[in-house]
Amino acid sequence: MGKLREHFDSLYRWLDDRLSLSVAGQMAKKKDVPVHKHTIWYYLGGMTLFLFCVQVATGILLLFYYRPSAEDAYESIQFLMAEVEFGWLIRSIHHWSANLMIFTAFLHLFSVMLLKAYRRPREVTWMSGVLLLGISMAFGFTGYLLPWNELAYFATRVGTQIMEAVPVAGAFLATVLRGGSDVSGATLTRFYAIHVAVLPMMVTFLLFLHLFLVQKQGMSEPLDVEQEGGSKEKMPFFPNFLLRDLVGWLTALAILAALAAYFPAELGEKADPFAPAPAGIKPEWYFMFMFQTLKYLPAHILWFEGEVVGILAFGLLGLALFVVPFIDRRADRGERSRWFTWMVIAVIIYIIVLTYLGYTADPTV
């Protein structure tokens, strides 16, 4: 036993000499997590990261069976669900983990926003986070089409048509995204390339930046805690906080397994480009509040088409979200900004109400 330990130690020393492994260890040891009444919100980023890792692992497994073409895609998923051992489990976990990941990412976003953690010097962390959320939603949008079923087909028709409302270059961009004037097999291969190659590459870069900055700057303390002279209690990130993270991750894994077992991902009907859209066509839930807003807009607002106004408004909101650290100047000066807090709460309520209406309002009247 002692002999083995010696071997490991010498191997570690050999690697450490060449790779400076101890620097990484020191960086992890250096970080402390403040303990106060809002500490619970610090776990959401790690939770999102864990779910993302689940996505990478299950996504790679799905690639072993998936065939990206309009003729084969639906059948290959059917085969995966019905014939491949645990195929249903892998796909269902991918499906549920995607949804939970977007959900925790949204919670992470709003908690950071309400605690004003984006203020100096964490503006870049915030902006990389907003981009990561946007990429996650793009993951959801492109991944939704891949099974090539009816719901996904029409959701993608609507989604790409929305792009055409972008002034000047809209129609051109939509054509490039779809690989043609309509959603077709060409769209499927494009979305596949974006989903499994382009977006993962972007995430890798932004995620490293985001995590590096969090590690470098440490956890932000909320303004009220900071004004009381900072939290008195601190806990080391490694191992205390990380072990608590792990408990959360294990719980998430158990929840994922339960969801996958009791509510496996559905496949529905194969997409038919020459069939009417079914009633109750829905996008993924995280696009629902925007979809529902478009439903309520009149055909014309002033001189513009209603949908153009709606889409431009959401575009501007997205941009505003990106530059929040520069809009909320009071938080930047270390002052409390109540109006900003209320605005965020109003946005959260708007999203919840419209999402609720999207699932309950009768679409046929």
Added chain:
Amino acid sequence: MASRNQPTRQHSRRGFINWLLGTSLGGLVLSVLYPVTRYLIPPAAGESASATVTLSIRPEDVPPNSGQIFRFGSQPGILVRTPSGELRAFSAACPHLGCIVQYRDDLSRVWCACHNGHFDLNGRVVQGPPPGPLEVFVVNERADEIVVSRDA
């Protein structure tokens, strides 16, 4: 004398080399970006230009107050027989966000399920968010064939 001239000569030589490097680097970037951009723009589809289509649906297969989707080239169209027995055809792509419309026999209207847009039997919007009417096609019945064409 030579030493006083040298810096400017060197400077201009350095500048020239930098200019060469810069332009060739720019040229390299452009010569990579151009084909990639062109590659990403899809080629124009071949069959979308067709202006007349003979349907596989026979007139007696479309009872009054009903509608069916048909292929108009690569686009979907909808063939409707009004309650009074007249055949009409429209583009089936909703002008709102491109969903495919269907016939509602309970309302005798064309209806888009995605955002609840209603059209009358002339393709005009009667309710909902669509910003404009459905494109109207010309329908001709020849013996037991239906021929649909785009209004020229």
